[in-house]
Amino acid sequence: MFRKEAVFTFLRAQVSAFLGGLTDYVLMVLLTEVFKLHFSFSILISGIVGAIINFSINRFWVFKNQCSYNSRVNSQLFKFALVVLGSISLKSFGTLVLQKVFQIDYRIGRLITDSFVSYGFNYPLIKYWVFRTNKKQDPVD
Template sequence: MFKKKSIFTFLQAQVAAFVGGITDYGLMILLTEVFKLHFTFSILISGTVGAIINFSINRFWVFKNQSGYSSYINSQLFKFALVVLGSISLKSFGTLILQQSFQIDYRIGRLITDSFVSYGFNYPLIKYWVFKVNEKQNAIESN
């Protein structure tokens, strides 16, 4: 049962990442192509919007950490913000490196970079650090 639940949680997290990611990617292209921002700035803005969507879906659907305690929410938001900051930095830098060093179009470079950042950085930190439920939190929420 534990294994089945872990797989289901992983799949739910991928749906959350996909929805946030599609928003992020689409907004990045809009800001770069229509509003002529450099793609690294577009990634900063679109990554922030995508992160808000991703956080909300993860909090209320995937990991169901909906405690009303403001200190708990603030802790999650702070941790999530740090993950997002790292994620946006890695995505911007990785996309830039692929574009400048290998002349890979920024849209393709972004997809390549995203696949590594999402699975190797975002998911583990979000699951095991941001939305990790400890015994103390379980006791508070069950009362």
Template sequence: MFSKKSISTFLQAQVAAFLGGITDYGLMILLTEVFKLHFTFSILISGTIGAIVNFSINRFWVFKNQSGYSSRINSQLFKFALVVLGSISLKSFGTLILQKSFQIDYRIGRLITDSFVSYGFNYPLIKNWVFRAKEKQNVIESN
């Protein structure tokens, strides 16, 4: 059902997401607790930094799309930025809903929201849209 390559890619993508997520989450706590920003603004800033970490790891290790073509990276960056905007929006909104409606601490609400957004939104779009072209190109070239 699943190939070793697809399982390996999924696990590598989870490592990339974890490292980007740790950066994101830690920075969110720092900005909220130390610099007293509202958590929705902290999520915006930390999500952007975490996304840069995640994109870099995905591009150069997970999906190995460092082809050197500037138009290629521009396309990937644009697509990735759209995914990140959606992801940050979903995380901010989800965390806010959990905090306002259910009085769940923003740190816990963020973890709950992240789990849904990461597996249900980020991974499918990053794998099948942002970094998809290289895989299809390799299949075409091998035929």
């Protein structure tokens, strides 16, 4: 059974992912179409910007880990950075494969790739590894 707080956490995480993802996607298209960067480089740059937005929202609203201890913040930032590197790599590779092998426009390929990466890679790692709390602090799961 799902607990109400777990459902709300998931929904808040989706809002955070949407805002970070929207920033990421719009910036990717802007860098590719206006500044003529290859979409792989655009995904790298826009992914970092979107990740900063996503991390901030996740930390202070979704998972409410407003810990004042620098070591905790540094640990979360390091773990989040690893997730972001994996995410950007998967998004770049997936978009490239869909574009080169299946001739799908990079904008559409990116949306397809994002849906798999977001739910199958980002969310589980962010929830259960980056912002994991011990059960005494967060008994909702």
